Amino acid sequence: MSENHVYPVSAELAEKSLLTNEQYLADYAASINDPEAFWGEKGKILDWIKPYTKVKNCSYDPGHISINWFEDGELNVSANCIDRHLASKGDQVAILWEGDSPDQDQSITYNELHKRVCQFSNALKAQDVQKGDVVCLYMPMTPEAAVAMLACTRIGAVHSIVFGGFSPEAIAGRIIDSKSKIVITADEGRRGGRPVPLKANVDEALEKEGTDCVEKVIVFKNTGGDVAWHEQRDLDWETITAPQSEQCEPTAMNAEDPLFILYTSGSTGTPKGVLHTTGGYLVYATMTFKYVFDYQEGDIYWCTADVGWITGHSYLVYGPLANGATTLLFEGVPTYPTTARMSEVVDKHNVTLLYTAPTAIRALMAKGDDAIKGTSRESLRILGSVGEPINPEAWEWYYDKIGNKSCPIVDTWWQTETGGILITPLPGATDLKPGSATRPFFGVQPALVDNEGVILEGAIEGNLVMLDSWPGQMRTLFNNHDRFEQTYFSTFKGMYTTGDGARRDEDGYYWITGRVDDVLNVSGHRMGTAEIESALVSHPKIAEAAVVGVPHEIKGQGIYAYVTLNSGEFSSPELYAEVKQWVRKEIGPIATPDILHWAEGLPKTRSGKIMRRILRKIATGESDQLGDTSTLADPSVVDQLIKENAEL
Ligand code: WT7
Numbered sequence: 134m135s136e137n138h139v140y141p142v143s144a145e146l147a148e149k150s151l152l153t154n155e156q157y158l159a160d161y162a163a164s165i166n167d168p169e170a171f172w173g174e175k176g177k178i179l180d181w182i183k184p185y186t187k188v189k190n191c192s193y194d195p196g197h198i199s200i201n202w203f204e205d206g207e208l209n210v211s212a213n214c215i216d217r218h219l220a221s222k223g224d225q226v227a228i229l230w231e232g233d234s235p236d237q238d239q240s241i242t243y244n245e246l247h248k249r250v251c252q253f254s255n256a257l258k259a260q261d262v263q264k265g266d267v268v269c270l271y272m273p274m275t276p277e278a279a280v281a282m283l284a285c286t287r288i289g290a291v292h293s294i295v296f297g298g299f300s301p302e303a304i305a306g307r308i309i310d311s312k313s314k315i316v317i318t319a320d321e322g323r324r325g326g327r328p329v330p331l332k333a334n335v336d337e338a339l340e341k342e343g344t345d346c347v348e349k350v351i352v353f354k355n356t357g358g359d360v361a362w363h364e365q366r367d368l369d370w371e372t373i374t375a376p377q378s379e380q381c382e383p384t385a386m387n388a389e390d391p392l393f394i395l396y397t398s399g400s401t402g403t404p405k406g407v408l409h410t411t412g413g414y415l416v417y418a419t420m421t422f423k424y425v426f427d428y429q430e431g432d433i434y435w436c437t438a439d440v441g442w443i444t445g446h447s448y449l450v451y452g453p454l455a456n457g458a459t460t461l462l463f464e465g466v467p468t469y470p471t472t473a474r475m476s477e478v479v480d481k482h483n484v485t486l487l488y489t490a491p492t493a494i495r496a497l498m499a500k501g502d503d504a505i506k507g508t509s510r511e512s513l514r515i516l517g518s519v520g521e522p523i524n525p526e527a528w529e530w531y532y533d534k535i536g537n538k539s540c541p542i543v544d545t546w547w548q549t550e551t552g553g554i555l556i557t558p559l560p561g562a563t564d565l566k567p568g569s570a571t572r573p574f575f576g577v578q579p580a581l582v583d584n585e586g587v588i589l590e591g592a593i594e595g596n597l598v599m600l601d602s603w604p605g606q607m608r609t610l611f612n613n614h615d616r617f618e619q620t621y622f623s624t625f626k627g628m629y630t631t632g633d634g635a636r637r638d639e640d641g642y643y644w645i646t647g648r649v650d651d652v653l654n655v656s657g658h659r660m661g662t663a664e665i666e667s668a669l670v671s672h673p674k675i676a677e678a679a680v681v682g683v684p685h686e687i688k689g690q691g692i693y694a695y696v697t698l699n700s701g702e703f704s705s706p707e708l709y710a711e712v713k714q715w716v717r718k719e720i721g722p723i724a725t726p727d728i729l730h731w732a733e734g735l736p737k738t739r740s741g742k743i744m745r746r747i748l749r750k751i752a753t754g755e756s757d758q759l760g761d762t763s764t765l766a767d768p769s770v771v772d773q774l775i776k777e778n779a780e781l
Pocket residue numbers: 397442443444518519520521522523544545546547548549550570631632633645647648654657658659
């Protein structure tokens with residue numbers, strides 16, 4: 134696919150949109166020349182209880198990394214997402230819920246959302262949840278997930294959401310690290326016609342050592358499925374919420390008070406607790422939602438992400454609601470009960486803005502026209518993509534089929550750590566090139582550097598870094614500022630390291646090439662090779678493991694695991710299935726290896742370091758390009774692995 138294939142902004146689109154290219158260029162220049170003035174003005178997109186007088190106070194200096202925005206201001210997130218809209222749009226739908234089953238839906242107005250959030254906030258207070266306490270959410274994709282998030286923000290509690298697909302082991306790890314006091318969950322979730330055992334997973338997690346920080350478990354009865362009940366610990370959502378007052382005064386929070394923790398995978402060690410704070414995060418989520426999706430009154434917006442990921446935080450809940458939008462929350466999967474479910478939901482609710490992931494697009498594309506059968510999708514105005522590079526073929530299919538060749542696609546690049554979108558087209562301003570995330574958002578200063586950290590100019594490829602802070606940037610890793618500095622600010626001094634590689638073309642457009650570290654991106658889900666390896670070696674029969682990513686048609690990347698068994702153990706089809714199941718149980722289904730390669734030995738340097746570069750090449754069948762192998766302790770290992778790979 135040629136990158137010369139450009140989709141220019143039509144005059145009509147520029148006319149109808151919030152921003153033209155001229156405005157983008159002028160505002161972008163202003164945002165970089167004088168960030169204080171720019172963000173000082175833009176911060177007014179929110180309602181502040183106490184207005185800020187300071188705007189930006191950030192340092193990327195080694196040893197003194199510190200990020201502060203609007204630091205003397207006070208505000209409340211739930212008041213910005215709900216209360217301030219009540220006078221003008223109390224009866225407008227805030228959350229449009231579409232169940233896993235097409236005959237289930239709910240419309241929740243801003244008035245109704247206010248009532249539900251206030252009552253649940255009061256219920257949390259009655260359980261002695263106080264400002265600064267950490268609340269773990271392990272929720273299905275129902276409106277209660279958003280209600281619980283907003284209630285936490287209303288009373289100043291810090292939520293830590295664990296994706297509903299994660300295992301008891303993973304829940305326990307996050308509860309322990311964040312010292313969660315309360316867990317909020319449901320009896321079961323529903324996905325693709327099958328129940329998801331949420332409460333049972335929480336019960337199992339809480340049996341693990343170190344989780345006794347949890348005082349209560351609040352259980353929303355979603356399916357009515359049978360669950361175990363611990364009288365001393367478990368509380369029924371409805372029972373504790375129904376008697377509560379429908380008013381709850383929002384707590385005034387400092388702009389730099391913690392808002393939430395969200396765990397994400399890194400290249401080494403256990404998942405990291407990314408901490409976002411209140412003011413800068415919300416300003417940035419609100420601004421980016423408005424301009425990236427060109428949000429206008431009357432839009433129906435649908436983001437298909439789960440609340441358990443950062444996209445679900447910033448662009449399912451906080452960004453849309455702070456703008457007073459109608460946000461659609463979908464419990465199910467894009468191809469159930471029919472292949473065309475996604476398009477059917479678009480038609481049913483007249484969705485105008487659709488935000489989804491390349492992996493979903495590729496899965497639909499594989500089904501051909503069945504994916505749009507019987508639907509018109511005429512309501513759509515703008516399409517979005519997020520989570521991984523979108524290949525030009527998938528881009529074109531999304532554009533032609535889902536968007537009827539009439540909707541611009543915003544390919545948005547960002548990360549859990551960035552809080553909001555950093556590199557993206559803007560619908561009325563940016564000429565599109567399939568596969569490119571294009572240009573930086575206001576206030577964002579990307580650069581490409583070589584491996585020594587030297588800034589590269591012009592059309593070139595390099596490591597993607599950010600030269601200065603933006604309001605939505607993470608502030609630290611929960612309880613681990615050293616690891617924060619080490620991970621993001623030590624590779625290249627004075628810059629934020631993204632971990633991604635990118636290329637910049639003659640027009641200054643960025644093309645993300647993927648991770649340059651040992652982080653995998655499987656179906657838009659981030660996973661550390663180290664995490665999967667540690668799950669593998671915890672199996673009693675496994676001595677050693679090394680995990681690499683390989684290209685995968687639908688998932689983007691697949692998981693290829695080299696496994697060395699303890700002496701005396703032998704590989705078998707049964708063990709193959711058992712080991713896959715083991716990882717599934719240790720981390721969650723998304724971490725299940727696609728391929729296990731029983732290896733007698735792994736290529737190591739004389740000092741014992743596994744040479745992953747070589748393992749990557751072997752896994753992708755590029756064994757003719759192994760590069761320098763002179764540091765190998767035992768070169769025969771490599772020949773053996775190549776032979777085994779060919780037989781897989
Ligand atoms: C990593 C961050 C951002 C929310 C979902 C993922 C990759 C993300 C794109 C894109 C190419 C992308 C990067 C990034 N990524 N969006 N539009 N084009 N790559 O958040 O789990 O923190 O993962 O996802 O590699 O570093 P995350």
